[in-house]
Amino acid sequence: MSKPQFASxxxxxxTLVLLAxxxxxxxxxxxxxxxxxxxxxxxxxxxxxxxxxxxxxxxxTVIVSGVPAGGEGSYEEKVRRMYQRVKExxxxxxxxxxxxxxxxxxxxxxxxxxxxxxxxxxxxxxHREFFGEHRPAWTAVGTTALLSPxxxxxxxxxxxxxxxxxxxxxxxxxxxxxxxPKAEGPAGGAEGASPAPPSGGGGRx
Numbered sequence: 001m002s003k004p005q006f007a008s009x010x011x012x013x014x015t016l017v018l019l020a021x022x023x024x025x026x027x028x029x030x031x032x033x034x035x036x037x038x039x040x041x042x043x044x045x046x047x048x049x050x051x052x053x054x055x056x057x058x059x060x061t062v063i064v065s066g067v068p069a070g071g072e073g074s075y076e077e078k079v080r081r082m083y084q085r086v087k088e089x090x091x092x093x094x095x096x097x098x099x100x101x102x103x104x105x106x107x108x109x110x111x112x113x114x115x116x117x118x119x120x121x122x123x124x125x126x127h128r129e130f131f132g133e134h135r136p137a138w139t140a141v142g143t144t145a146l147l148s149p150x151x152x153x154x155x156x157x158x159x160x161x162x163x164x165x166x167x168x169x170x171x172x173x174x175x176x177x178x179x180x181p182k183a184e185g186p187a188g189g190a191e192g193a194s195p196a197p198p199s200g201g202g203g204r205x
Contacts, residue, residue: 034059039092056091062159064089066106068151078152079126086157087130097130098164103138104156108146116142123153134167 037057040047044054055064067089069082087097089179110116120140136157146154 010101019143019161024196037093039089041089041092044089044170055089055093057095057161060163060200062090062093062095062099062161064093064157064159066150066154066156068146069155070146070148070151072150075122076126077121078150080129082153082155083126083130086155090157090159093159093161095159095161096164098134098167099136099161100131100136100157101160101163104160105138105140106146106154107141107152109152110142116140134164187193 016076021022035058038048038053039055039057041054047054053067055062057063064086067085068084069078071081073081090096090099107116107119110119
């Protein structure tokens with residue numbers, strides 16, 4: 001076998017080995033990214049024993065189960081405590097409040113749209129304490145009852161770790177204003193145009 005032939009075969013063999021190694025690394029990397037970790041912080045043991053995970057992380061995605069705004073205190077105090085507990089659960093899974101990409105809130109009080117708007121007059125000041133310029137997607141749902149008997153709201157969140165550091169807002173450009181129609185002058189002509197001559201006279205006296 002000549003040296004050029006040997007070099008060519010060696011090159012092909014090395015390429016096949018590298019491809020095989022890469023193919024084996026892809027499933028391993030995918031498995032690592034899909035690894036699921038359940039976090040049960042102190043004080044949440046009862047939730048896990050009841051049958052659900054307080055917070056789950058899969059790859060960079062963090063899902064926090066519904067946290068009720070219950071217990072003692074005013075409406076605002078309950079809601080503020082709910083947000084603080086959500087923040088603590090996110091921290092346990094390595095996320096921050098700025099990493100939140102989606103909120104779902106369930107409201108037991110409002111029975112119609114007007115009542116919803118009235119409740120949000122009280123709700124939004126607390127919400128803005130935690131979400132200022134960073135605004136996640138949000139769905140607010142009215143419901144007849146919550147599992148916690150003293151809860152006025154329950155909130156579930158989804159976060160992507162690190163997304164809060166690279167967040168940006170892209171606003172659409174406003175549509176151009178429609179063109180104004182030209183005003184008509186005498187005899188249906190455009191404003192400023194010379195009036196049409198009398199019929200039959202060709203413009204002469």
